[in-house]
Structures are given as structure tokens and as C-alpha cells.
Amino acid sequence: MIRYVVSLLLLFVVIPIFSVESRLLIESPSKVTEFIHGSNSNDESVGTRWAVLIAGSSGYDNYRHQADVCHAYQILKKGGLKDENIIVFMYDDIAYSEYNPRPGVIINSPHGNDVYGGVPKDYTGNDVNVNNFFAVLLGNITGLTGGSEKVVNSGPNDHIFVYYTDHGGPGTLGMPSGEYLYANDLNDVLKKKHSLGTYKSLVFYIEACESGSIFEGLLSNELNIYATTASNAEESSYGTYCPGQYPSPPPEYDTCLGDLYSIAWLEDSDLHDLKTETLKQQYQLVKRRTLNENSYPGSHVMQYGDIELSSENLFTYMGTNPANDNYTTTSAKVNSLPLYNFLLPSFSRPVSQRDADIVHFWHKFQRAPEGSPEKLKVQKQYLDAMAHRKHIDRSMQLIGQHLFGSEKGPEVMNYVRPAGRPLVDDWSCLKTMVKTYEMHCGSFSRYGMKYTRSLANICNARVQTKEMAEASTKACANRVSPGSSSSLDQNGFMY
Ligand SMILES: *[C@@H]1O[C@H](CO)[C@@H](O)[C@H](O)[C@H]1NC(C)=O
């Protein structure tokens, strides 16, 4: 009681002095005590932990992305974060999909428990889009269109964790609705968030193909942001626990249950006392596991931004599950073989993000009874998907030839800039080129995202929009637009 009175007295003394902190003080009495007694506690006990989790896909063949996000939520929840501080973006078409063998349940590993229960449905369906993601991160309620209106209403002492998983392409990340997320826009939003002074530090994990390109040459090291990505700027990232792999999902699942990089950090965070594990140690463990060096190629996990932040404990962002108190992480363990083997079940060939849908259709096809309508339907889906890929590959090749000649075309289109340089100088040109292509040749879809580098190179070569439009018209003159019988919708996505 005496302590309480003293705290109150101090409160009145403190408010006029620390005007910046006053919002924080008034909002939350428990934080007042923390603040006042903060002199003998470390930084981590001050401020709130926030998290934004985004699955950028929809569709049962993309089961794994929403499974990753649900799993991440469970870790943060067990770690002690409150629902009011965890904002979840997921299309939410998996748990009750007609294809889900366990209705109402989502698993993220072959023997895993349900990870769907309790997940807040903040932004679902078409509310999972770039605009809402940016508005949520900036704490801008008026910028939202739909959803729970939960936003990152953070203060200067707060820590923010952002995790995104889906398909991507050079400089782009997918969203199940609306436009792609472009790397420059994301970095601008992060700069804006920093200038608002509404966080102490921010950690960003991204799983997607070419995810390094989201930060390569773009993320400043002066924003108190530390990021890791599943792959470098020019390679695929991989699904895991896929049909036909070891370990494989339960036999009734014909889809991948997780992604390689995501599973690596999620299963590491599941196990350990996160008060004793640093971001750097997790980066090292995840890098080794994602590289999949056992025999098949994986991807190269990268780190960007303020690398010094990686000496902080994961606890600062994820909290920790009290049940893991005795599972400490030491540098010796990070580098020791036994833990390494323990963390690395021997995967067989991982499935590239871009081929996971094909694997899904292939397994569905194999399982369907001979001569059944279902088998015919799956066969058609598979063939439509392959035809769509061929159309995209061929049209991009032709555009390169029309613009740069058949000799130089492939060279210009496939050129990769040296590390440290962003994909493109003029991002609005890249957006225009994507739109120009789509106007004449149809949707890029998820598969076509791998060609954003070619379009970026077209911009870097200072090709004008008019020339690009002419080349696209020629390349796609004979295109048969997908009719109503196609199993691809008008955006080139599979039903
Ligand atoms: C919030 O979003 C609205 C609508 O997009 C925009 O006009 C406004 O400038 C945004 N405010 C902030 C602080 O970002």
C-alpha cells in the first residue's frame, strides 16, 4: 500500500517532466509502476510486445502459409503476448475447406497438434491486403478498409515483431487480395513508422521466394530494424513436410504442411527458453536448417538492417513459454553437432514454393480412383496450370527478344544486379511494366512473379512504356484468353 501511494506521488511528479512518456503513463497503470521502478530492471521489462502475422496466400494448395502463421500465433500466445497485441492476417479458407481431412483443425507438422484454435481473426478474406497491412503497422485506423480494426498502437518503448509468409518474387510479396506488396513501399512504411517514434526496435521475418530482394539495398541500418529472410534476392524458398518427402504429412494430406525457413524458426522457438536465446543464435540455427545441407539444396537465409540488434534475446519480441525454462540455448549448443542433428530431421528434396501447387495436384491425381470424375477434374487443373506456366515463360521470352533482340534478350532479362543494390531504380516504372504486361498478356499470377526481375531490368534499361506495350502485344497476339472452361480464374489463380 505504501509502495502504491509512493508510486502515485511519483506519478504526479513524473508526468510534467516526461511529457513524451505521458501517453504511456496515463494509458496503463501497470506500466507506470514498471516505469518508476524501471531503474533496476532491464529494457525488456519496459514497453509492450506487438506482433503482426501475415499469411499472404489463399487456397488449399497453399495450406502451409496459414499453418505457419497459426503456429507463430501459438508461440507468441504461450510466450505471454496478449491477443490485443497480436494482429493476424489470414484468408481463413483452410480449416473449413472441403479438402481438409480434419475439419476445424490446422497442423504445421506431421505429428503436430492443432494450431488453429484460438487464433484471432483480425483480417480475413479480402481484408488481407497491402493497404490494411500498412495501415495496421502504422497504427492508422482511418486508413483501414474492413477487419477487426486492431492496429499496432505502439509507443516509443515498444518492441514489434512482424512475420510474413507466402509466395514472392524479386521485389514483391503476394497478397491473397489486391495488388502485390512492393519492396520500396514496405521500406517507405518502415521509415515512416520510425519517424513516428512509435517503437524501440522491430524484428521482421520473411518467408518467400527471392525474399532477400525485399531488403537488399533498401533497408537502412539506422531504423532499429533487424530482418531475416528465407532466401537471398535471387533464389526460391521452399515448402516442407510435403507429400512424398520424409518426414511426410499424414497420408490423408496431399499438401505441404509448412515452409522450410518458417518451420526452422517456429520449431526452434517452440523448444527453447527464449530468455537465453538471441536473435543471432536463432538466425544461425535457422540458416543451417534452411540450407538443408544434408543432401539437397535449400535456400540461404539472410539478415539485413541493424545487425547489432541481433544480440538481443528472442524474449524481447516473442516472450517465452515458462514450460521451456530449462531448455537454455548457449553458443556452444548452437554450434554443437548433437543439437544440430536433433533440429534437422533429414528432409528429402524440398519443394520450391512455386512448384508446391503442382505437387499438390500430382498427389491428388494419383490418389483419385481410376476413371473417376474427380481424376478428370484434377488432371484438367494440372494441365491448365502447366499451360499457364508455359504461356508466361514463352511470352516473357518473346518480349525480351522484341525489346533487345534474340541474342541480347535473355542476357538483359536474366541479369542479376550485384548484392547491395536494389532490384530497380524506378519502382513506379516496375509497377507500370507489371500492369502493361497484364493488360496485354493476362495475369502474372503467383508463378509469373518470378519475372518481376525481368521487368525491373526492362526499366533499368530505360525502355519506355509504349515500347513495352508494343512488345507485349506482339508476344501475346495469339493468346487464347482462359475461357469459362478453364480451371484458372481471371487472375490466373487456380480454383
Ligand atoms: C492514414 O490513412 C489515411 C488514408 O489512407 C491517410 O490519408 C493518412 O495520411 C494516414 N495517416 C497516417 C498517419 O499515416
Ligand SMILES: *[C@@H]1O[C@H](CO)[C@@H](O)[C@H](O)[C@H]1NC(C)=O
Ligand atoms: C527446471 O528445473 C528445475 C530443477 O531441476 C525444476 O525444479 C523445475 O521444475 C524445472 N522447470 C520446468 C519448467 O521444467
